[in-house]
Amino acid sequence: MSTDVWAIIVSSIVGVLVGVLGAWATFRSANPKLRLQWWTVAQPPLFDSRFGGPITVSAAGITINEPRIVQFHLTNIGRRDITSSIFHNGESLDFKFNSPIVAPLELRSEPEGTRLPDVQLPPGAEGRVEVRPGHIRRGQMITVTLLLDGQDVEAACAHMPLVDVDLDKEAPGDRAREIGSLAYEVFRAGAWFLPFSALSRFVLRDRGSNRP
Numbered sequence: 001m002s003t004d005v006w007a008i009i010v011s012s013i014v015g016v017l018v019g020v021l022g023a024w025a026t027f028r029s030a031n032p033k034l035r036l037q038w039w040t041v042a043q044p045p046l047f048d049s050r051f052g053g054p055i056t057v058s059a060a061g062i063t064i065n066e067p068r069i070v071q072f073h074l075t076n077i078g079r080r081d082i083t084s085s086i087f088h089n090g091e092s093l094d095f096k097f098n099s100p101i102v103a104p105l106e107l108r109s110e111p112e113g114t115r116l117p118d119v120q121l122p123p124g125a126e127g128r129v130e131v132r133p134g135h136i137r138r139g140q141m142i143t144v145t146l147l148l149d150g151q152d153v154e155a156a157c158a159h160m161p162l163v164d165v166d167l168d169k170e171a172p173g174d175r176a177r178e179i180g181s182l183a184y185e186v187f188r189a190g191a192w193f194l195p196f197s198a199l200s201r202f203v204l205r206d207r208g209s210n211r212p
Helices: 003-030 174-193 196-209
Strands: 034-042 057-059 062-064 067-076 093-097 101-110 128-131 141-149 155-159 165-169
Touching: 062 141, 128 141, 155 165
Parallel strands: 034 165
Antiparallel strands: 034 067, 057 062, 067 141, 093 128, 093 155, 101 141
16 A cells, blocks of 8 residues: 555544544533542551550540551542532432541641531441532542541442532542553554554655755
């Protein structure tokens, strides 16, 4: 197959991709998406209980055998604020940790000056974090620092009552790494599909045409 034919094929593919991306951008601008992103960050264990020793940790009169400090993050990465009316029937957004929560250590909101929604740790419901109906501004991040008792610090969304809202569990940077990996795989597949000799001729001809 000649270099000219490959050039036409590549140009056609690029044209189709540009058209699809343009249509997608138009759709997104007409339908702004509501999105929440959440993730957890676990600090290293305070000590290794297998070795015993005189270290004792307690909170609210409770002795903790395997203390872990975990930060729970919830952020509005969509293009609009989330209001209390989006919480179906006034129900809470619930998250459940695999280990019991002993006590909250800190609750904060960023950027500075944004109002915190009502975040609760229901008594008698070990390991649960409830975000009750409220206003979560665009770009706002809520951070809850928790003291857990247990080495299993995994968490999951237990109840999602928000209407027309995407809830993603991923830390910042995860999606960029996924896109980079996908782009690399697409490039590799394209390099195998396009014969090296034809690609070389196309590049060399292009360089020759740019010479004075």
